[in-house]
Amino acid sequence: MPNNELVEVLDLDQYKYDFRTDDKPVFRTEPGLSEDVVHAISAHKEEPEWMLEFRLKAYQLYLRKPMPTWGADLSDLENVLDQIYYYVRPQDRMKNSWEDVPDNIKTTFDKLGIPEAEQKVLAGVGAQYESEMVYHSLKKEWDEQGVIFDSIEDGLKNHPDIFRKYFASVIPPADNKFAALNSAVWSGGSFVYVPPGVHLDTPLQAYFRVNQERMGQFERTLIIIDEGAQAHYIEGCTAPVYSTESFHSGVIEIVVAKNARFRYTTIQNWSNNMYNLVTQRALVNERGTMEWLDGNLGSKATMKYPSCYLVGEEAHGSILSIAYAGDGQHQDTGGKVVHAASHTTSSIVSKSISKGTGRSSYRGLCKVYEGSTSARSNVECDALLINDTARTDTYPYIEIEEQSANVGHEATVSKIGDEQLFYLMSRGMSEEEAMALIVRGFIEPIAKQLPLEYAVELNRLIEIEMEGSVG
Amino acid sequence: MAEAVADRLRRAEHEFGTGDLNGLDVARLGEGEPEWLARRRLHAWKVYETTPMPTERMEEWRYTDLAQRLSIDQLDVPSIVTLRDDPDTWPQSLKRAMGDDPETSGHLVLLGGSVVYTDIQPSLASQGVVLTSLRKAVEEHPELLKEHLATQAVPPEEGKLQALNAALWTDGIFLYVPRGVRLENPVRVTRWVSRADAAYFTRTLIIAEDTSQVSYVDEVLSEDLDSHALTSTSVEVIARDSAQVQYVAVQQLGRGVFYQSAQRTLADRDSTLDTLNVSLGATTTRVDLNARLLGPGASSNMLGLYFGDGDQHFDHNTSQDHLAPATHSDLLYKGALDGTSRSVFRGIIRVAEKAQQTDAYQTNRNLLLSGDARADSLPKLEIEADDVKCSHGASVGELDEEAIFYLMSRGLSRNQAERLVVLGFLGEVLQRLPLGGVGEKVTRAIEGKLRTGAHA
Numbered sequence: 033m034p035n036n037e038l039v040e041v042l043d044l045d046q047y048k049y050d051f052r053t054d055d056k057p058v059f060r061t062e063p064g065l066s067e068d069v070v071h072a073i074s075a076h077k078e079e080p081e082w083m084l085e086f087r088l089k090a091y092q093l094y095l096r097k098p099m100p101t102w103g104a105d106l107s108d109l110e111n112v113l114d115q116i117y118y119y120v121r122p123q124d125r126m127k128n129s130w131e132d133v134p135d136n137i138k139t140t141f142d143k144l145g146i147p148e149a150e151q152k153v154l155a156g157v158g159a160q161y162e163s164e165m166v167y168h169s170l171k172k173e174w175d176e177q178g179v180i181f182d183s184i185e186d187g188l189k190n191h192p193d194i195f196r197k198y199f200a201s202v203i204p205p206a207d208n209k210f211a212a213l214n215s216a217v218w219s220g221g222s223f224v225y226v227p228p229g230v231h232l233d234t235p236l237q238a239y240f241r242v243n244q245e246r247m248g249q250f251e252r253t254l255i256i257i258d259e260g261a262q263a264h265y266i267e268g269c270t271a272p273v274y275s276t277e278s279f280h281s282g283v284i285e286i287v288v289a290k291n292a293r294f295r296y297t298t299i300q301n302w303s304n305n306m307y308n309l310v311t312q313r314a315l316v317n318e319r320g321t322m323e324w325l326d327g328n329l330g331s332k333a334t335m336k337y338p339s340c341y342l343v344g345e346e347a348h349g350s351i352l353s354i355a356y357a358g359d360g361q362h363q364d365t366g367g368k369v370v371h372a373a374s375h376t377t378s379s380i381v382s383k384s385i386s387k388g389t390g391r392s393s394y395r396g397l398c399k400v401y402e403g404s405t406s407a408r409s410n411v412e413c414d415a416l417l418i419n420d421t422a423r424t425d426t427y428p429y430i431e432i433e434e435q436s437a438n439v440g441h442e443a444t445v446s447k448i449g450d451e452q453l454f455y456l457m458s459r460g461m462s463e464e465e466a467m468a469l470i471v472r473g474f475i476e477p478i479a480k481q482l483p484l485e486y487a488v489e490l491n492r493l494i495e496i497e498m499e500g501s502v503g
Numbered sequence: 504m505a506e507a508v509a510d511r512l513r514r515a516e517h518e519f520g521t522g523d524l525n526g527l528d529v530a531r532l533g534e535g536e537p538e539w540l541a542r543r544r545l546h547a548w549k550v551y552e553t554t555p556m557p558t559e560r561m562e563e564w565r566y567t568d569l570a571q572r573l574s575i576d577q578l579d580v581p582s583i584v585t586l587r588d589d590p591d592t593w594p595q596s597l598k599r600a601m602g603d604d605p606e607t608s609g610h611l612v613l614l615g616g617s618v619v620y621t622d623i624q625p626s627l628a629s630q631g632v633v634l635t636s637l638r639k640a641v642e643e644h645p646e647l648l649k650e651h652l653a654t655q656a657v658p659p660e661e662g663k664l665q666a667l668n669a670a671l672w673t674d675g676i677f678l679y680v681p682r683g684v685r686l687e688n689p690v691r692v693t694r695w696v697s698r699a700d701a702a703y704f705t706r707t708l709i710i711a712e713d714t715s716q717v718s719y720v721d722e723v724l725s726e727d728l729d730s731h732a733l734t735s736t737s738v739e740v741i742a743r744d745s746a747q748v749q750y751v752a753v754q755q756l757g758r759g760v761f762y763q764s765a766q767r768t769l770a771d772r773d774s775t776l777d778t779l780n781v782s783l784g785a786t787t788t789r790v791d792l793n794a795r796l797l798g799p800g801a802s803s804n805m806l807g808l809y810f811g812d813g814d815q816h817f818d819h820n821t822s823q824d825h826l827a828p829a830t831h832s833d834l835l836y837k838g839a840l841d842g843t844s845r846s847v848f849r850g851i852i853r854v855a856e857k858a859q860q861t862d863a864y865q866t867n868r869n870l871l872l873s874g875d876a877r878a879d880s881l882p883k884l885e886i887e888a889d890d891v892k893c894s895h896g897a898s899v900g901e902l903d904e905e906a907i908f909y910l911m912s913r914g915l916s917r918n919q920a921e922r923l924v925v926l927g928f929l930g931e932v933l934q935r936l937p938l939g940g941v942g943e944k945v946t947r948a949i950e951g952k953l954r955t956g957a958h959a
Contacts, residue, residue, distance in 0.1 A: 102562070400899075402874070402877075415884075417886070417891075418889070420856070420859070420888060420889045420890070421856070422889060423885070423886060423887045424884070424885075424886045425883070425885045425886065426882075426883055426884035426895070427881070427883045428880075428881065428882060428883070428897070429879070429881050430878075430879060430880040430881065430897055430899060431877075431879045432869070432871065432877060432878050432880075432899040433877045434871075435871040435872070435873060435874045435875075435876060435901050436871075436874075436901055437871070437899060437901075438899075438900045438901070439898060439899045439900065440896070440897070440898040440900075441880070441882065441895075441896060441897040441898065442894070442895075442896045443882075443884060443894060443895050443896070444893065444894040445884060445886050445891060445892075445893040445894070446892070446893075447889040447890055447891070
């Protein structure tokens, strides 16, 4: 068993995004939530009447639904929810050029390396600061092919037909308490439409930053990948560390049409004062493929279970989940696959690392409805415990109504073994190197799926050089 | 003192009012019992009354709609049967079941909710082994019962049905094995249930002292009933240091019966406490099994087997609690489901922070034999220690076509091949606990079910 000093040397908990930007928002609602706040948000966004009605209905649902009693400890959350700002507007309107973004905000994103990455490797970038997208831009070549990559507000304004057809169709407000809350106060997020047959060969990226103290961010994203299209969307999140709690609750709805292929990558690295309760779901049609790559490294408490609803024959869903829970963190993550059509296939691979007083829980569902013949699903969960105060849980739900289904679930829990360390050290490695190698080997199956920059971000966290890692 | 008890019971009657199943039964059952027991029943009844009825909104009952499957209020608790120890009057199938049993160390028969027959080898009795009805044990071994009956293992606080059982039990089994005594042959219990619209509440208490050894096989049978009935048992098994205990329950009740069994095993230092639950009959089966590994070096193998057809519903809810270092548990539950039958397996391994060097395994495998069958599996882990070996697995699938093809290529008919594959699949569980005749008996019962089912 490695001693605690050694664990410290690994510096797993270093948080490099803890910088604050001084600024004055152009508008913010009073702390706390009321119907007036919902009205104010809708009015600021100059929304059509149906959206205001949708929000108000959702608000009532939110009030009625009880707080979840499972998952992360939310006993203090009601207090937090009474004190946060639900809507903070950082600037007048969204910009399409970094030059026009106010300096202090631009500096923030510079520090996060977003504009630089945009030039190099991305097809488009959206940047959200507090409650609004402050920047959104798509490379011209994709614009010309009919790809839409906009803020969610502009999606509603400029593409009302597609928007209304799909909005809240995958995740209705009544889905859960926080989906209802998001539906009532949503602000910011992306609207993506990829037309039939278009293959985006570089990713779209959205970056979410919460700067202010006691902030509630409620991004809403709607993504439609039309027939035979392909795309990859990356989401990153950070915030400065405050002594008070902040709250992030997103709703991400995705429709993958026939033969389309889509990957959604999240690297959640919120500061350790953030509650992160997110609903993410994809509807996957005939022969479509949906891949979630879900990395949860930050936050105080995360509850997030990306889902694939396989509704078309031969649809495929895959969820790769990696969670790291350091001191005081609880990552309650996992995934859901619902087989509602024949010959659908899915796989969930989850890897978690718990250290100090951290706790990581895998929570997952594999459901096969009757009549979804020959569905196949495989779930693998591995947990690594770095020391004896850490905790890990596995809560899989397997519900099979179909005889011809073939479903398996396997999970293991292990620690960094003295024998492994001893072996590597006998080959000339220092103890730190040996530990790093073991951790790296553990997460490698997922890390290798990440785009390079994110693999690097993951490595920074674990202070491991990924180059030349085990192949 | 007797006056005080009578007074309390009179008050209880007054408080509880009337109805088919109510506090009156508690009072009636408490008559003539020592004060501590009457008081325990009243307490359990209070717990029952204040505990909400489980609903599907509760995690532990998510897949079993208790209210729909059991109308507790419409059942009555039959009076305690005065001993009918004349085997000539016993039902044929009960006698047949007993006739199949090989050598035993002792035998106990329950009809409905009462023990009607007990025998134990005189040589064992002279070594201090006790096998008797719980009612007798209350008189003859009050200290042991006071300490262990519905206290550490299955107290009323465990749940609504556990509370009801603790309030209303009519009889049961008490098995005590003194220090160092080893029983070569199993102790057998055979139960027969015949009345519809009745609720039978019984308890089992097994105490195996240091370095003793005992196996216990409990078989419950009935005909199919016209309407429904409840068979409720609370099972408490205690293995002291280095004791070896095997507990086997074989349930072959008829249709109409709701079988509910709450079991807890307490394993002290270096003891081995293995369990096997075979669920073949009843319309609804609900087994809650909690294995507690309390002493360093304790070990529990937990086996389960279920085979459903028609509209049978099985809900096995297990937990493996590792509370001391260097403990070991290994669970294997396997089931095959035909017709519109349905199974739920919910299992959890909990490893406490101090339970280092623990090995804990959990496997649930299901075979769906029909398009309308359903299997839900929830194998969970909660691990707070880091130096552990822990894994679990669950699967749901259909018959292995390749295996069937192979067998058919060797000249078997499709039906024969399918039966062989199902028996082989379930047989793995029985092989792990080869215990005098149980494997053969269960295999015959499964074969019988396969013959009458769609796969005949």
